[in-house]
Amino acid sequence: MQTDIKIVLVNTTHSGNIGGVARAMKNMGLSNLVLVAPKSFPSAEASARAAGADDVLTAAIVVESLQQAIADCQLVFATSARERHIPWPIMDPREMAAVICAADKATDGSKVAIVFGREDRGLTNEELHLCQHHVCIPSVASFSSLNIAAAVQVIAYEIRMASLLDVSAQAPQWGTPWDAPLAEQRELELMFDHFESTMVKTGFLDPNSPRQFMTRLRRLIMRALPDKIEVNILRGMLTSITKYIGSEKK
């Protein structure tokens, strides 16, 4: 696989878990670990639990925000256990792996981030909305929260199985080589900002009472995994609307 896969941990509290994650990653051939504002890192406890995956810890990148961690990624998956107010498309880890493999084949390799939340509270709604897909490990409802290293182990295992079995043919999303690279996450965010400001200008969106408009718009567009050309087309469309509004006001 040419795809570059990052495991992103947000605000991890227990240092030992960071080591357990590094070990699980290395077992499955992953090496890019990004830590968003960890409570403590590096630490002796992380190294002990890594059990030989020190190279993953040494190469780990620490950043201040989730946005920084995922800005250059084309595919961003958030792991999530909870049901949300507005349902977001949810895939299981096997479907996630198939999508990653299919994208890898169709686009000559993309940057992928898989985001894991806090041990006790997972990811916030705002963080989840930065991600295109939500992945849920199908645990039992009455005891659903996996240890974070165990969750990374399952996710990384599915990616490895998919790369070994070449399941990309089973993923319907891209059955053919794609004609443009997928948009990066920061490009999507700029586009959403553009949407929001434009809809405020048109009067469609009341900034004092935005309701669920932006959330539902994100959900819609992210589900499609837009490519760079498509993002440019949408932004061109927004720009053209703004110009029209401007001229009408005169």
Place this chain on the structure above:
Amino acid sequence: MQTDIKIVLVNTTHSGNIGGVARAMKNMGLSNLVLVAPKSFPSAEASARAAGADDVLTAAIVVESLQQAIADCQLVFATSARERHIPWPIMDPREMAAVICAADKATDGSKVAIVFGREDRGLTNEELHLCQHHVCIPSVASFSSLNIAAAVQVIAYEIRMASLLDVSAQAPQWGTPWDAPLAEQRELELMFDHFESTMVKTGFLDPNSPRQFMTRLRRLIMRALPDKIEVNILRGMLTSITKYIGSEKK
């Protein structure tokens, strides 16, 4: 699924891992934990790592030998990372789950054991040979050893995925309801003892230089997952040979 699935841990050294295993099991809906001569149990560390799966720890059974743990099981899987001198059929966790589901459908539920070895050395060859199938999580060759709780998480996850997806149709082993219950592990052991003593009597097997005969015989018969009727037929055959030898010597 009607099948009763035991997770069997052999000589676990780190108490915390027992707790991690209990949590991973409960996350995936498994509850039967059997500990073969653990270094320390119960322990505060196990309870801490169980993070709410105390009921699994409380119900855990401690036994002295692997043989005791698996005696009443019809399907026994050993997890293994190492290549062995005599290659044994190896399946990946997904194949294992498909076999369990297929057996569940074909036999109205069987008792299944999945055996995990020591943190540092896994299972001995003798222990592996008590098990019908070897399961290998496809980790990278240069860093192949998973944490035991992470390994249980992957195995339990595959069983849960298989039960949710109903993949039994993909398993070729039993495409039809079976006409007899599968043999229990202790019945198989008695049969192998019977084979061994009979082959010594016939002179085929030199007890001072047994070579690989019994290992290869086990591998052959276990691969087929014999049912109770088949075991009785084989033992009847052995008994008949012994009688013949007895009469010839006279």
